[in-house]
Amino acid sequence: MTENLPPRDPNDEPGEVDLGPTPGGRNAEFLGEQGQQPGLAIDAVTPGGEDVLGGGPEPSDREFGVQARNQWQLVLRRFRQHKLALVSLVVLFLVFVFAFLGPVLWHYGPNDFTDDFSVAPSLKHPFGTDSNGADHMAQVMAGTQLSLKIAFVVAIGASVFGSIYGAVSGFYRGATDSLMMRLVDLFLTIPALAVGALLGKKFGNNWELLALVLAGLLWTGSARVVRGQVLSVREKEYIEAARALGATDRRIIFRHILPNVAGPIIVLFTLLVATAVLTETALSYLGFGVQFPDISLGSLITSGETAATGGRGWLFYFPGLFIILIALTVNFIGDGLRDALDPTQTKVRA
Amino acid sequence: MLAFTIRRILVSIPILILSTFLVFLLVAWGADPLGDFKSKNPPPSASEVAAREHALGLDHGLLVQYWNWIRNLVVHGNFGPSVQGAAFDINAELGRRVWVTFRLVICAIIIALILAVIVGVITAVKQYSVTDYVATLIGFFFLSLPVFWFAILLKIWATDINNATGTNIKTLGPPGGEWGGIGSWAGYLVLPTITLALVSYATWARFQRASMLDVLNSDYMRLARAKGLTPRRVMVRHGLRTALIPMTTQVTLDVAAIMGGTVITEQIFQWQGLGTMFLNGIRTQDTNAVLAWLLIAAALVIVFNLIADILYAVLDPRIRLA
Numbered sequence: 001m002t003e004n005l006p007p008r009d010p011n012d013e014p015g016e017v018d019l020g021p022t023p024g025g026r027n028a029e030f031l032g033e034q035g036q037q038p039g040l041a042i043d044a045v046t047p048g049g050e051d052v053l054g055g056g057p058e059p060s061d062r063e064f065g066v067q068a069r070n071q072w073q074l075v076l077r078r079f080r081q082h083k084l085a086l087v088s089l090v091v092l093f094l095v096f097v098f099a100f101l102g103p104v105l106w107h108y109g110p111n112d113f114t115d116d117f118s119v120a121p122s123l124k125h126p127f128g129t130d131s132n133g134a135d136h137m138a139q140v141m142a143g144t145q146l147s148l149k150i151a152f153v154v155a156i157g158a159s160v161f162g163s164i165y166g167a168v169s170g171f172y173r174g175a176t177d178s179l180m181m182r183l184v185d186l187f188l189t190i191p192a193l194a195v196g197a198l199l200g201k202k203f204g205n206n207w208e209l210l211a212l213v214l215a216g217l218l219w220t221g222s223a224r225v226v227r228g229q230v231l232s233v234r235e236k237e238y239i240e241a242a243r244a245l246g247a248t249d250r251r252i253i254f255r256h257i258l259p260n261v262a263g264p265i266i267v268l269f270t271l272l273v274a275t276a277v278l279t280e281t282a283l284s285y286l287g288f289g290v291q292f293p294d295i296s297l298g299s300l301i302t303s304g305e306t307a308a309t310g311g312r313g314w315l316f317y318f319p320g321l322f323i324i325l326i327a328l329t330v331n332f333i334g335d336g337l338r339d340a341l342d343p344t345q346t347k348v349r350a
Numbered sequence: 351m352l353a354f355t356i357r358r359i360l361v362s363i364p365i366l367i368l369s370t371f372l373v374f375l376l377v378a379w380g381a382d383p384l385g386d387f388k389s390k391n392p393p394p395s396a397s398e399v400a401a402r403e404h405a406l407g408l409d410h411g412l413l414v415q416y417w418n419w420i421r422n423l424v425v426h427g428n429f430g431p432s433v434q435g436a437a438f439d440i441n442a443e444l445g446r447r448v449w450v451t452f453r454l455v456i457c458a459i460i461i462a463l464i465l466a467v468i469v470g471v472i473t474a475v476k477q478y479s480v481t482d483y484v485a486t487l488i489g490f491f492f493l494s495l496p497v498f499w500f501a502i503l504l505k506i507w508a509t510d511i512n513n514a515t516g517t518n519i520k521t522l523g524p525p526g527g528e529w530g531g532i533g534s535w536a537g538y539l540v541l542p543t544i545t546l547a548l549v550s551y552a553t554w555a556r557f558q559r560a561s562m563l564d565v566l567n568s569d570y571m572r573l574a575r576a577k578g579l580t581p582r583r584v585m586v587r588h589g590l591r592t593a594l595i596p597m598t599t600q601v602t603l604d605v606a607a608i609m610g611g612t613v614i615t616e617q618i619f620q621w622q623g624l625g626t627m628f629l630n631g632i633r634t635q636d637t638n639a640v641l642a643w644l645l646i647a648a649a650l651v652i653v654f655n656l657i658a659d660i661l662y663a664v665l666d667p668r669i670r671l672a
Binding site: 182274281286309 | 365368373377379490493610613614628629640651
């Protein structure tokens with residue numbers, strides 16, 4: 001009758017459910033709890049609630065499949081309830097397959113010239129061809145691949161450096177902190193896009209260097225947020241305990257503090273991927289980013305711009321579509337992660 | 351209040367000075383003003399290159415170059431010679447172009463701000479409603495939109511509309527800064543304004559929603575309702591007024607970034623503003639023009655940070671300036 005009763009709130013900690021076998025059996029206990037809250041219908045199903053009780057027909061005969069979940073299992077559970085983020089994850093995965101597996105399978109390369117000049121999208125060329133007869137889908141595959149590579153290198157580099165920088169600054173406080181944060185303020189006075197254009201013109205022929213330059217411009221956000229988090233985490237008892245056990249500063253920062261501020265770092269990472277894609281493609285569009293013979297989604301739009309005004313819109317729409325796909329899915333995933341990682345987040349609000 | 355303002359200004363000065371130094375280093379590292387000259391065909395002789403270097407003051411060490419540049423700037427108010435020829439006077443160009451960029455930005459900011467406040471408040475009051483979800487989705491979409499792509503798309507659409515209905519939406523900026531009457535004035539502004547406004551709108555609406563939600567859950571709102579005030583009065587007088595304070599500082603901070611971020615919009619709509627001057631500066635490796643732009647951008651960020659701090663202190667009575 002009540003075997004399928006889900007927890008009232010998907011975010012309930014496992015500890016809130018009494019796991020010990022009670023004489024009256026599981027159902028009796030739950031009924032007792034329900035009895036104290038007459039307003040709640042017993043078979044009410046909360047959104048996204050799961051059948052944590054195992055749902056067996058004879059619950060009193062077997063142990064219940066409830067086990068304590070660790071933090072990341074909880075996060076995963078909450079993330080799965082964010083439908084948009086879940087769909088985004090699938091779409092982003094497909095974009096990755098398209099960009100990295102696609103060029104292996106597709107029978108045209110981005111620089112193979114066919115005899116079909118400026119052909120509209122068809123079965124033979126799903127994204128059409130450009131005026132040189134190059135297959136546009138192959139070009140978009142190559143562009144997506146490079147833009148993704150750059151975006152992830154930038155995001156990884158910037159969040160690793162920014163997190164360590166922020167953690168060190170927040171951990172030592174005092175003069176070190178002031179000095180390090182004034183340096184961040186200094187960096188923030190310079191518009192990233194502009195300096196990216198200046199240095200991209202010099203380093204754009206090498207995408208790894210370009211990614212490094214962008215990471216060097218975009219790390220400040222993570223540094224600030226992580227510092228703020230560390231300032232509060234460093235006062236926690238477990239840090240004091242670690243220090244009492246004789247842990248070095250480095251061990252405390254890397255083993256005790258950084259894992260405990262992982263939530264904001266992960267969310268910022270996803271935002272950085274989106275920012276990096278938009279910045280890199282903008283620079284490449286202006287001619288200050290990825291340079292020929294490398295192909296980026298941005299440089300494809302540069303050539304697609306004139307084509308679009310000449311009625312060959314496919315050379316313009318497809319690369320733009322893929323930029324939006326990447327940025328949008330990454331933003332949604334970040335939003336889902338933010339909800340999932342925030343322990344104060346509850347779905348049911350007054 | 352005065353003491354706070356003065357102290358805050360004094361703190362800004364070393365940051366500005368350091369910022370000029372950082373900018374100078376970046377430009378010296380990233381650009382070679384004689385790049386075009388050296389790659390001429392036939393290649394110029396070593397003595398010609400040396401003469402050029404001497405004329406531009408590049409034969410000194412980096413620190414001396416910086417000192418000469420900053421002294422020239424502070425004492426004479428001069429941004430130095432341009433490699434784009436004698437006709438291109440950096441100071442005069444800056445003075446002219448700053449207004450072009452300002453005109454471009456100001457409408458966009460006002461429109462984005464009004465839209466963001468309205469949408470932010472509505473979505474906060476109707477949290478988790480369909481309106482909220484739709485507005486959030488649209489906001490996410492704008493946040494993920496590549497500005498340059500969207501701007502080109504607008505140009506394509508505008509051309510189609512012009513052809514279909516005979517309207518005159520301009521897809522390129524006013525040549526030479528000539529504006530004509532109010533009608534053509536609007537025609538020039540509409541596309542770049544939409545481009546700039548939508549991007550800022552998305553961030554601001556989310557910010558306004560969060561700030562309004564904070565206020566809605568506070569005790570004094572419940573008290574205001576309990577007193578029997580009309581819902582409208584509760585929302586506007588008690589809710590919105592408080593929720594606008596963080597928004598004011600956020601917008602002030604963003605204005606500097608928007609002024610610096612018009613580079614792409616100006617480039618696509620061919621406005622002869624600061625942004626195109628910067629990009630041309632990079633293309634011609636005109637270090638002094640690039641430096642001038644970066645310096646102005648950095649100064650704007652610092653000044654608007656200052657304004658935001660002071661505004662926050664003025665608007666929020668909870669902030670005590672000890």
